[in-house]
Amino acid sequence: MLNKLGIRQKLFIYVSVIFTVFTILILLFQYQREKDFKHGQLEITLDNITELTHNYIEEKILPGSRNFQLLDSIKTILPRKNIRITIINKDGVVLYDSEVADYFNMENHLHRPEIEASVVNKFGANIRESKTTHNDYYYYAKFYKDYYVRTAALYNIEVKNFLHVNKLFLIYLVFLFFLILIFLHLITRKFSETIIKLKDLVAKLTNDKEIDKSIKFPDDELGIISNQIVAIYNELKIAKDDVSIEKNRLFSHLNTLNEGIAFFSSEKEKILTNNHFIQFMNFISENSNITTEDIFKIKEFKSIVNFIDEQLNNAANIKEQNLPQTEKTILKQNKYFKVKCVFFQDKSFEIVITDVTKLEKRKLIKKQMTSNIAHELKTPVATVIGYLETLQNKNVDEEKQKYFIDKAIAQAKRLSVLIEDIALLNNIEEAKEYFIFEPSNINNIVTEVYDNLQLRLDEKNIDVNIQFDKTIVINGNRSLLFSVFYNLFDNAIKYGGENIKITITNYLENNDYFYFSFVNTGNFIDEKHLSRIFERFYRVDKGRSRKSGGTGLGLAIVKNAILLHGGEITVRNAKNGGVEFLFTLAKDIK
Helix, strand or coil, rough: EEEEEEEHHHHHHHHHHHHHHHHHHHHHHHHHHHHHHHHHHHHHHHHHHHHHHHHHHHCCCCCHHHHHHHHHHHHHCCCCCCCEEEEEEEEEEEEEEECCCCCCCCCCCCCCCCHHHHHCCEEEEEEECCCCCEEEEEEEEEECCEEEEEEEEECHHHHHHHCCCHHHHHHHHHHHHHHHHHHHHHHHHHHHHHHHHHHHHHHHHHHHCCCCCCCCCCCCCHHHHHHHHHHCCCCCCHHHHHHHHHHHHHHHHHHHHHCCCEEEEECCCCEEEEEHHHHHHHHHHCCCCHHHHHHHHHHHHHHHHHHHHHHHHHCCCCCCCCEEEEEEEEEEEEEEEEEEEEEECCCCCCEEEEEEHHHHHHHHHHHHHHHHHHHHHHHHHHHHHHHHHHCCCCCCCHHHHHHHHHHHHHHHHHHHHHHHHHHHHHHHHHHHHHHHCCEEEHHHHHHHHHCCCCCHHCCCEEEEEEEEECCCEHHHHHHHHEEEHHHHHHHHHHHCCCCCEEEEEEEEECCCCEEEEECCCCCCCHHHCCCCCCCCCCCHHHHHHHCCCCCHHHHHHHHHHHCCCCCEEEECCCCCCEEEEEEEEEEEEC
């Protein structure tokens, strides 16, 4: 309930509770003090009477004569009326009582509270009803070696009023309490106004909203602090905006580059990297679950790491005009990567990985494309023409005619699929703007692909293991993403063989990309083919590929679809046999 109140109400309640507790303690203390004072006054009066009685007894030697009736004369000179005097010996026997005529028949008084208290203290006092007279008394008793002298004041209205605490002070204190509460209300209201303004200011700063320049704080310590916060924030915001602009420029530049770039601090901690760097590093290391910092553990980068350690251990200052740098070329699965490292003045450094085989592969693709398309189209067309020319021969029996017609239809369908794949590839490359991008659930797409191909997977006894730790959603074209996973599955079914295992893993994620591994434990692919399997119409085993009904464009579609989604794909032979495809998909296409 308290959490729902504002700062002003909370502050007022907190201060009021503290002040209330303080006031109550003062009231209780003063009440008890006043009460003790009143009781003390009455006890002083009774003590004087008790001493007077004792002196009279000693002077008249009454314990020896037993003539305690002489004490009746004392009552006539007492300053207070309704005073009762009782003499009790040390055994508790009543020797005299001014209010009871047959006091010699009174019961033993040794265990009366005031008598017992007077033995261990200087005196004993108690307010109670007399068992003899049945009146209430304020008893006061003292022990004098051989006897007790007990005096008592009748506890009537007069005594009660005398003992009653004066309430004037209490009324004054209560009045003062409410007066101070009013002042507290005014003070906390003014104080809370500053705090509320400061709270609103901090909320706007937290949400990066514009600050109302007309806001003014009071000329007190809290106001000065608030104004300083505003001034510091304005300076930081200007600096932050400048840094943000430069950072966005740098990120944009890094992501548009074809090179893999990473920046590290002098402690070898990652500062900034792009997806190409992780992709190239995974390909070179032959591992699919490493991060940027793992580059210092990969054997292929050993000479680069040695150069880095040498520079970090070098105490000499680095000059801007002569920045230390080194480079190395790495050959991996028919792909060439140039790795360059450059140190800066603060001992931070950058590592750049460039795939230098890309341009050559593009030239080769363009050169072979025309001949490949012509060759691939020529085969099914020639087959269809051959069957149709055969059917023109009227001597062909009905069974043969049906056989040739079925073969011609099959080749025509293959030709149709081939044309569709070529059209899809051309659309991906040349008409990207016509593809609709929307949130697409990768888990659902992979499941749909698996359901569509389950019969073919079961026929070859292929085990599928999908290792996604969570739901993966990207902004992409669902049809193309379906084609990516469908063609990867289809490729494994056609060429992987029987009794194999397919494993799909989302092994890494950063702010911009999801990283995937698609492994099938089927046939090993010769290194000379790995660098070309994404080319149009390229087949590792041409005879076997044609029998399986493939168009030779499946992996080309996979690659181009992934490129359209801001990612990249590479392939390598897995350590334990089979083939592993490594690819990335951007979370959102800009």
